[in-house]
Amino acid sequence: MTDPLRLGIAGLGTVGMGVVGIVQRQADLLAARAGRPIVITAVSARSQRDRGLDLSSYAWEDDPVALANRPDVDVVIEVMGGHDGPAKALSEAALAAGKDLVSANKALLAIHGQALAEAAEAQGRVIRFEAAVAGGIPVVKSLMEGLAGNGITRVLGVMNGSCNYILTRMEDAGLSYAEVFAEADALGYLEADPELDVGGIDAGHKLALLAAVAFGTQVDFAGVVLEGIGSVTIEDIRQAADMGYRIKLLGVAQMTGRGLEQRMQPCLVPAGSPLAQLPGGTNMVVLEGDAVGQIVLRGPGAGAGPTASAVMADVMDLARGTRYPTFGQPAASLRRARAATAAIPAPYYLRLQLLDKPGALAKVATALGDAGVSIDRMRQYDHVDAAAPVLIVTHRTTRTALDDALSRFATTGVVVGSPVALRIEAV
Amino acid sequence: MTDPLRLGIAGLGTVGMGVVGIVQRQADLLAARAGRPIVITAVSARSQRDRGLDLSSYAWEDDPVALANRPDVDVVIEVMGGHDGPAKALSEAALAAGKDLVSANKALLAIHGQALAEAAEAQGRVIRFEAAVAGGIPVVKSLMEGLAGNGITRVLGVMNGSCNYILTRMEDAGLSYAEVFAEADALGYLEADPELDVGGIDAGHKLALLAAVAFGTQVDFAGVVLEGIGSVTIEDIRQAADMGYRIKLLGVAQMTGRGLEQRMQPCLVPAGSPLAQLPGGTNMVVLEGDAVGQIVLRGPGAGAGPTASAVMADVMDLARGTRYPTFGQPAASLRRARAATAAIPAPYYLRLQLLDKPGALAKVATALGDAGVSIDRMRQYDHVDAAAPVLIVTHRTTRTALDDALSRFATTGVVVGSPVALRIEAV
Incomplete structure (x- = not known):
């Protein structure tokens, strides 16, 4: 495999131009590491204007789908953004035309990832998306x-x-x-x-x-x-x-x-x-x-350099011949998971405003107890106007029990407004 | 590629047994991710004793080189350790026999890595060594x-x-x-x-x-x-x-x-x-x-789990067909670098003991100045016996200039013993 790997870049914003910059600047390094040259053959964007780097040796396509269909493109790089419209059309066209796809498009993949992964595998192509998650971090x-x-x-x-x-x-x-x-x-x-x-x-x-x-x-x-x-x-x-x-x-x-x-x-x-x-x-x-x-x-x-670095990681893997399914195993084998929303207990932080009335704190404590939520730490601060801020850190509890407690607060007659409830995550 | 990938494990210490544990425990997960089963066919260690997991279905080799030569082994995993002797013999034998090599052996690779990489490439095989550096961190x-x-x-x-x-x-x-x-x-x-x-x-x-x-x-x-x-x-x-x-x-x-x-x-x-x-x-x-x-x-x-995790990362890459040269580019293309030892300037931390004599501090400051080292911060502490501890943080300087200053200290007659000099690294 010493043939060049030929890239078509759809989208010439900061990330796209970041990729162009790396390919131009690091041609020798990339070729040494990949065992073959990495070249750009075609680009596509909304407008042809000066972007600071010489693009004149690349074919220009106004229509990204036309870029995807070019026979001189092996890998389509989608750095346009948007979870529908042109980015989706381009991605589908690239796979249908038998191209591998490198995508920085988290929205598109989060919404249409399963269908795209199936389309890729039907064609024996792969989708890579390092740049879609956490920028430059691999x-x-x-x-x-x-x-x-x-x-x-x-x-x-x-x-x-x-x-x-x-x-x-x-x-x-x-x-x-x-x-x-x-x-x-x-x-x-x-x-x-x-x-x-x-x-x-x-x-x-x-x-x-x-x-x-x-x-x-x-x-x-x-x-x-x-x-x-x-x-x-x-x-x-x-x-x-x-x-x-x-x-x-x-x-x-x-x-x-x-x-x-x-x-x-x-x-x-x-x-x-x-x-x-x-x-x-x-x-x-x-x-x-x-x-x-x-x-x-x-x-x-985020940023041009880091995101382009992630795009290039995927490009280099493809150049080296690394190929496996989009999400790490065949799309057909991915299970449809049931969504669980309150399964894992945790301590919670509560902040509420308590009316200045006798027994107010006791009512809140009782509401928590009745909901099965126990208190780890509590602090009451000075009154501001007629209400005192109260902070509570609970012991581990379920979100369901906590919501029960919050609804009980509403009936105490001493809690002003909506309490703030934030989960405390163990790291 | 749905044939099983067949592993031969040389070394059944904590890391080797960690690998056995993962292969046994996660067989389904590994097969789903690799697209093929991962199996152990043979193992080798110094003694056959109970190690807590069932090894009876694996062929046993007393001699690791014999393990490397088995036709039912695709990948040899070297988790024996030692930069010479059996580990080196095994690694060379594995490559010579046309096996890929996964190694956790930092000493062996740091000393013989170039020769081994060349041997691997001559045979069209690859060496992977994720487990040799920083344990479980990829x-x-x-x-x-x-x-x-x-x-x-x-x-x-x-x-x-x-x-x-x-x-x-x-x-x-x-x-x-x-x-x-x-x-x-x-x-x-x-x-x-x-x-x-x-x-x-x-x-x-x-x-x-x-x-x-x-x-x-x-x-x-x-x-x-x-x-x-x-x-x-x-x-x-x-x-x-x-x-x-x-x-x-x-x-x-x-x-x-x-x-x-x-x-x-x-x-x-x-x-x-x-x-x-x-x-x-x-x-x-x-x-x-x-x-x-x-x-x-x-x-x-370090540790059995993290190191075995790194070994398995390499195994899974090989199972998925990822193959590239040992150090990321062909061994013949790796340059022989000149070793530079004092090229990059940095600030330094100095601690020295100063005799309780008039002008002592001035002599130290003069020695630094004469060597071209400028002082960022200095602190002198109370005398302990006849000497006072002095701390100095220098501005950026070369190690050469610093060594010059240290040798000038020796001739001042006011510096007791050897000063401590530690580099301050910008992160």
């Missing part, structure tokens, strides 16, 4: 190959750098969510639709992909419990710190007796844990296996 | 495949859990090196020849292997500057902490204008860095590439 490879001898017990992590930036910045600067959100938006740290970031959707796509690989299940984004960071207040961040925790938007996937639990939600993690200490826009993924124990991977979760 | 894979699109700029890390345990325990318990060494030895944390651990040799083997992969050079263990942790005192640990640092046995490999610099030595790292916070027997490797930036990998560096 987490898909570590999970799918590096831990291939392990029964995976849990996958968790911080998978959206923008959310981690917002939460870290709130804590460091003592600013409100709204203030930091506006700041991040102005700095261009957020997606065009910011809800993709702060609503946990983008990170949820990544979690669903990792869960499929980890547990041999069909990718099931609809089964991810999604809670964004919009409800996290600076008070919660401060109080959590006071109790020895930090708040992170944490994705957790775990196979339980009741089914596959996938959650992407703000959680408390112990302040001393690696996850708690993750700064700014960085990502961290923790992989747990029955043989290896715990592996922690940390790195840049 | 670091060879991350570097060789996950970062294959990167020019690697630096590889560094804590690669010997026993040394990290000793240094961490000294700091936590305020004990001397000798006390903790005795403790670790009694707990069985050290190799039969403890110098392999505390002398940095074992970690140096790992660093040499990573450097070869990172820089496309022939593995050169002889070129690793080795300093063990035996000279690290509790005073240095305390003083370093006081200045905002922790002391770690750090391996660093970097390509410089003067050649390949490989160092395994006690260094100071900023207390807030992930490396500084690494607890006990854990390993951490930092990979830096021109596209990806910095990737940090953390996990268990």
